[in-house]
Amino acid sequence: MPPKYHIKTAEVPSRFQAITRSGVIAWEEGCLKCSRCVKKDCVYQVYEKRGLDARQMLDSLDTACKDCFRCVQGCPNRLIQKGLNPEYKALGDPYWTPEIISALWSQAESGRIPVSGAGYGGVFSGSGFDAMWTDMSEIVRPTRDGIHGREYISTSIDLGRKVMALEFDADGRIATPMPPRVEIPLPIVFDLLPWSPPAGQITQAFLEAAQALGTFVLMRQSEMNSAVERYLSNVILYADGDMEDLNDELLKNLSIVEIPDGDDVMEVQRLVKEKNRKTIISIRMELGPTVSERAVKLTRDGAEMLHLVADEYGREKGENPLFIKERIREIHGVLVEEGVRDEVTLIASGGIAMAEHMAKIIICGADSLGVDIPLLVAMECRVCRRCQEGIACPVELEGVDPVWGAGRIKNLVAAWHNQLLEVLGAMGMREARRLRGEMGRAMFFEDLEREVFAPLGRKV
Amino acid sequence: MALNKDGALYPKPRRMPSRFRNALGRHRITIAGACDNCGLCLAICPYGVYKAGSKRPTVIAEHLCLGPSCSENEFYCVSRCPVQAISLQLNPSFELLGDKRWTADLLASTWHMAETGEIPYQGLNYKTGDSGGGFDRIRFILPKQSDAETPDKAISTAIELNRSGDNRPAVAIPLPLYLGGMSFGSVSIVTMLARVRAAAALGTFCCTGEGGYPEELIPYDDHVITQVATGLFGVREETIKRVRIVEFKYAQGAKPGLGGHLLGDKVTPAVAAMREAVAGSALFSPFPFHSVYSVEDHKKHVDWIKEVNHQALVAVKVSTPTDVDMVAVGSYYAGAHIIQLDGSYGGTGAAPDIAKKNIAMPIEYAIPKVHTFLQAEGIRDKITVIASGGIRTAYDMAKAIALGADGVCLGTADLVALECIRCHHCESGRGCARGIATTDPVLTKLMEVEWATQRIVNMYLAWQRQLFDILKRLGMKSVTELVGRFDLLAHLDYIKPEEVDGELA
Numbered sequence: 001m002p003p004k005y006h007i008k009t010a011e012v013p014s015r016f017q018a019i020t021r022s023g024v025i026a027w028e029e030g031c032l033k034c035s036r037c038v039k040k041d042c043v044y045q046v047y048e049k050r051g052l053d054a055r056q057m058l059d060s061l062d063t064a065c066k067d068c069f070r071c072v073q074g075c076p077n078r079l080i081q082k083g084l085n086p087e088y089k090a091l092g093d094p095y096w097t098p099e100i101i102s103a104l105w106s107q108a109e110s111g112r113i114p115v116s117g118a119g120y121g122g123v124f125s126g127s128g129f130d131a132m133w134t135d136m137s138e139i140v141r142p143t144r145d146g147i148h149g150r151e152y153i154s155t156s157i158d159l160g161r162k163v164m165a166l167e168f169d170a171d172g173r174i175a176t177p178m179p180p181r182v183e184i185p186l187p188i189v190f191d192l193l194p195w196s197p198p199a200g201q202i203t204q205a206f207l208e209a210a211q212a213l214g215t216f217v218l219m220r221q222s223e224m225n226s227a228v229e230r231y232l233s234n235v236i237l238y239a240d241g242d243m244e245d246l247n248d249e250l251l252k253n254l255s256i257v258e259i260p261d262g263d264d265v266m267e268v269q270r271l272v273k274e275k276n277r278k279t280i281i282s283i284r285m286e287l288g289p290t291v292s293e294r295a296v297k298l299t300r301d302g303a304e305m306l307h308l309v310a311d312e313y314g315r316e317k318g319e320n321p322l323f324i325k326e327r328i329r330e331i332h333g334v335l336v337e338e339g340v341r342d343e344v345t346l347i348a349s350g351g352i353a354m355a356e357h358m359a360k361i362i363i364c365g366a367d368s369l370g371v372d373i374p375l376l377v378a379m380e381c382r383v384c385r386r387c388q389e390g391i392a393c394p395v396e397l398e399g400v401d402p403v404w405g406a407g408r409i410k411n412l413v414a415a416w417h418n419q420l421l422e423v424l425g426a427m428g429m430r431e432a433r434r435l436r437g438e439m440g441r442a443m444f445f446e447d448l449e450r451e452v453f454a455p456l457g458r459k460v
Numbered sequence: 461m462a463l464n465k466d467g468a469l470y471p472k473p474r475r476m477p478s479r480f481r482n483a484l485g486r487h488r489i490t491i492a493g494a495c496d497n498c499g500l501c502l503a504i505c506p507y508g509v510y511k512a513g514s515k516r517p518t519v520i521a522e523h524l525c526l527g528p529s530c531s532e533n534e535f536y537c538v539s540r541c542p543v544q545a546i547s548l549q550l551n552p553s554f555e556l557l558g559d560k561r562w563t564a565d566l567l568a569s570t571w572h573m574a575e576t577g578e579i580p581y582q583g584l585n586y587k588t589g590d591s592g593g594g595f596d597r598i599r600f601i602l603p604k605q606s607d608a609e610t611p612d613k614a615i616s617t618a619i620e621l622n623r624s625g626d627n628r629p630a631v632a633i634p635l636p637l638y639l640g641g642m643s644f645g646s647v648s649i650v651t652m653l654a655r656v657r658a659a660a661a662l663g664t665f666c667c668t669g670e671g672g673y674p675e676e677l678i679p680y681d682d683h684v685i686t687q688v689a690t691g692l693f694g695v696r697e698e699t700i701k702r703v704r705i706v707e708f709k710y711a712q713g714a715k716p717g718l719g720g721h722l723l724g725d726k727v728t729p730a731v732a733a734m735r736e737a738v739a740g741s742a743l744f745s746p747f748p749f750h751s752v753y754s755v756e757d758h759k760k761h762v763d764w765i766k767e768v769n770h771q772a773l774v775a776v777k778v779s780t781p782t783d784v785d786m787v788a789v790g791s792y793y794a795g796a797h798i799i800q801l802d803g804s805y806g807g808t809g810a811a812p813d814i815a816k817k818n819i820a821m822p823i824e825y826a827i828p829k830v831h832t833f834l835q836a837e838g839i840r841d842k843i844t845v846i847a848s849g850g851i852r853t854a855y856d857m858a859k860a861i862a863l864g865a866d867g868v869c870l871g872t873a874d875l876v877a878l879e880c881i882r883c884h885h886c887e888s889g890r891g892c893a894r895g896i897a898t899t900d901p902v903l904t905k906l907m908e909v910e911w912a913t914q915r916i917v918n919m920y921l922a923w924q925r926q927l928f929d930i931l932k933r934l935g936m937k938s939v940t941e942l943v944g945r946f947d948l949l950a951h952l953d954y955i956k957p958e959e960v961d962g963e964l965a
Contacts, residue, residue, distance in 0.1 A: 043890060068893035072484075073478075075481075078482055083553070115810050117810045117886025118875075118880070118882050125592075135820070138717075138748065359818075427717070428717070449953070453954060456951045
């Protein structure tokens with residue numbers, strides 16, 4: 001058994017006070033000066049421990065309050081109320097919701113998975129990733145306790161091309177040329193950001209975290225500089241510029257190079273491999289209706305790894321865009337039908353916002369996935385996208401301390417890793433590799449609705 | 461007490477107002493300084509919103525106020541006040557309450573039922589939440605004309621739990637519901653006792669959950685289901701022998717496949733003694749049963765319980781995986797009398813959010829899948845199907861039955877009756893700030909057993925009222941006629957109101 005993969009976490013406090021869903025509104029006027037004020041009786045002592053953040057002029061009351069309503073219901077003159085915070089509602093957008101953003105913040109701060117009492121309180125289902133449920137196994141499977149460690153669940157996956165059969169020479173030695181392969185301990189790579197403030201410090205935080213976690217950061221050719229050098233074993237270079245500009249020395253030190261798809265992409269792959277045959281080539285493709293066909297062709301032509309990219313909302317290009325999960329299901333299915341699925345590695349990127357999305361996109365057929373915006377949110381990004389318009393970042397991401405940022409990202413990834421273990425454990429699986437394409441162990445909204453709800457009320 | 465067709469005696473509702481000074485409602489009433497304390501508002505309000513005060517009347521129950529819709533009444537205090545001192549507004553805190561599944565309206569109407577035993581009149585939606593799917597999009601198709609004159613006592617809401625035809629006793633319950641497991645430790649002894657006492661008063665059952673069988677429950681043995689779960693906490697031969705129903709908990713809907721976890725803070729000396737564990741250290745209930753790897757192993761467990769207690773019925777509680785229908789069949793052949801399907805959106809003291817939202821299917825899908833599959837196997841009449849995990853209202857209960865369950869099992873609704881506000885912080889620190897899900901000695905004192913028992917009884921009496929009304933509208937004499945009547949339900953996403961022959965409710 002390989003050494004157990006464990007991500008060390010430690011509380012990494014926020015630099016700014018979090019934007020909370022609600023606030024306490026307490027009037028002084030009309031106060032009866034009771035001998036024992038309800039504020040003194042707060043179970044969480046939020047009034048006694050109250051403090052004001054001078055820089056932001058924010059009251060600690062709102063972050064500490066847990067909405068028990070005891071004071072609201074206890075004050076004899078009803079001077080205490082709770083109100084929704086409009087700033088909270090304005091966070092993000094309908095995809096990157098305030099709930100997702102604040103859950104990412106707390107995971108990045110604590111490294112712990114979100115746990116709560118009293119059952120689920122959300123919508124029945126929704127679009128995209130919210131239109132599926134994952135399976136569980138009642139009894140028949142190995143015992144497990146993924147988090148508390150009695151039985152080990154591996155989240156490692158492999159990047160690169162696999163050979164389907166070995167050939168041996170007369171002396172019994174393996175004659176099949178072995179393509180390069182890299183194992184990463186969890187199925188996440190850090191993808192290119194759709195937007196960000198000037199990224200120097202941010203990239204340093206990514207690299208620092210990726211090195212500690214044992215994974216990769218995608219970096220553009222133009223971002224390569226001397227500060228990146230000591231992290232080269234954790235870099236996937238995205239060679240989107242002129243191939244001539246890439247120095248051979250750099251290529252020798254990289255285990256994965258990503259190239260954009262194009263007419264002569266296999267020729268480019270050959271050229272890069274000429275410089276370093278140990279390099280895995282990943283082909284970056286924008287998702288769309290013709291990708292499955294293209295994926296089959298590239299795989300037959302010798303592609304090693306396909307990086308399938310949707311936009312930040314998980315949508316592909318073109319009219320009537322499919323959501324990433326549907327398109328990945330199709331591509332995976334076609335590759336399976338064509339008998340070439342196991343030869344190539346699929347990475348899916350775009351719209352991965354929560355740990356559950358990670359598990360679900362793997363179930364839909366990806367080997368691994370790219371994460372982008374959540375890494376910024378880990379460092380307190382509010383998904384306001386002002387940086388896209390050149391307006392100053394409200395949480396000063398451009399000046400972030402890379403060590404602090406890496407700590408936050410490690411916490412977030414640790415929480416995601418533990419949540420993946422929860423999903424795998426519930427399904428009775430001990431390997432993330434085996435989760436890939438296990439659509440029979442998932443329940444899809446459209447199937448269940450068709451089977452169960454659509455016939456209701458019809459006379460048989 | 462009223463005697464009904466089943467010969468069951470029902471307790472009467474008794475008014476049990478909020479434990480807190482200001483009950484939460486949709487409206488907020490203020491009386492301005494101009495008030496000359498004439499007492500008119502006090503005299504005309506039929507809902508008891510005001511109480512006499514020395515300077516001016518005090519607003520004591522704004523949650524009972526009808527709100528602006530009262531303006532049509534001649535007793536509308538706002539316009540009748542001679543000095544226009546009364547103002548009526550929306551309560552700003554109200555919109556903060558609840559969530560998509562348990563909306564502010566559902567919370568407030570449950571509190572209303574628990575306080576009064578009656579269906580809310582304030583215009584609150586007490587039937588559905590706002591989750592956008594499942595129960596919240598399913599409606600009954602009720603005939604436009606129906607015989608509403610049938611007296612309640614001509615209708616039976618009772619169900620039989622032992623349908624197996626074996627030689628064990630028949631166990632009928634007068635309402636198609638019993639109360640689900642909440643362990644001592646996850647909730648206070650007051651909460652636990654109140655639920656068991658309410659179950660006894662209603663003639664039904666309440667499950668102990670996995671945390672032992674506190675001595676305080678012994679007087680109610682006949683209404684207790686004791687649970688055997690994977691940690692086997694507090695399971696003893698004598699506790700198995702004491703009861704009429706023993707429940708195996710294989711999985712829990714809210715954290716399917718994950719087992720239980722009682723945080724160290726909640727393991728007080730009393731809890732530890734009950735569970736034969738060490739105070740202050742977290743307790744894990746592992747997953748799965750480490751001695752069950754097949755249906756044969758499962759049968760061995762069921763046989764073991766049946767051998768220890770020759771009279772008991774055996775219930776099996778499972779979650780809702782893709783193959784939940786097969787699991788139900790397996791449970792039947794292993795000898796279970798009751799299969800409890802626990803859907804993924806149900807309550808719990810603490811569970812990972814990823815599990816609650818994503819793992820296993822909502823109960824609304826699982827019930828008809830299991831019902832239809834058991835029918836096809838020819839064994840539907842031999843086993844009792846109980847649905848739980850996401851049943852919030854009387855309407856959810858009735859819909860679950862029409863989808864194919866014989867009855868339902870409740871948990872969160874009881875806690876809401878006890879004024880749980882669903883802040884979702886059951887697990888943190890000293891536990892529930894409202895004294896329900898806590899073992900903290902001070903917080904536990906926030907609630908009295910008598911009050912809590914009656915609140916739960918009141919709520920279920922209001923549920924029974926609604927069930928009576930539904931059955932009458934459908935022209936049914938027994939709730940058992942409602943089981944699996946898919947033709948009486950409509951899902952608003954797939955059927956238009958004009959396509960159905962009747963009224964959607």
